Amino acid sequence: MAVPLRGSRRESTVAQFLVVLGHLTTPKDMDALVELQKWYHSHCDGDWEHGYGVQIDTLDNPGWRVTVELTDTELADRPFTEVQRLEHETDWIHCRVRDGKFEGHGGPFKLEEILQIFLAWVTAR
Numbered sequence: 001m002a003v004p005l006r007g008s009r010r011e012s013t014v015a016q017f018l019v020v021l022g023h024l025t026t027p028k029d030m031d032a033l034v035e036l037q038k039w040y041h042s043h044c045d046g047d048w049e050h051g052y053g054v055q056i057d058t059l060d061n062p063g064w065r066v067t068v069e070l071t072d073t074e075l076a077d078r079p080f081t082e083v084q085r086l087e088h089e090t091d092w093i094h095c096r097v098r099d100g101k102f103e104g105h106g107g108p109f110k111l112e113e114i115l116q117i118f119l120a121w122v123t124a125r
Contacts, residue, residue: 032115039122048072056111063092064111066104068118075122076100083117093117 040054052069059065070076080097093106095117102121104114 032112032119035119036115039119043073059105062090062108064104064106064108064114066102066111066114066118068102070097070100070102075102078121080121 036054040049043049043052052071054069055065055067057065057067080095080102083093083095085094086092088107090107090109093104093110093113095102095104095106095114097103102118104118106114
């Protein structure tokens, strides 16, 4: 399926990937991913990115796992209120901070929400 895409080459590649997964994306759908990239890049100082970073993985139940290393960031000592919801076996989410890492887990359609929860915490004062 050919879908006209706007934005950077990187956004285009991710959007094409999401289209393959069966989700037609719009620029709004990319906001959380773009903001996560900005947060990551702002912490790349020539050292941090060699020992820490962001991981996005899939789970076998199925679902998503997002892990963000918080060491040497403004978030390392910031309190986080755990988020846990189970609506249905595919509609669930669990986000927490443990051992210096943000850990977000969720059902197969919860990746965007996991990223939004992390980013809301980033911007909270």
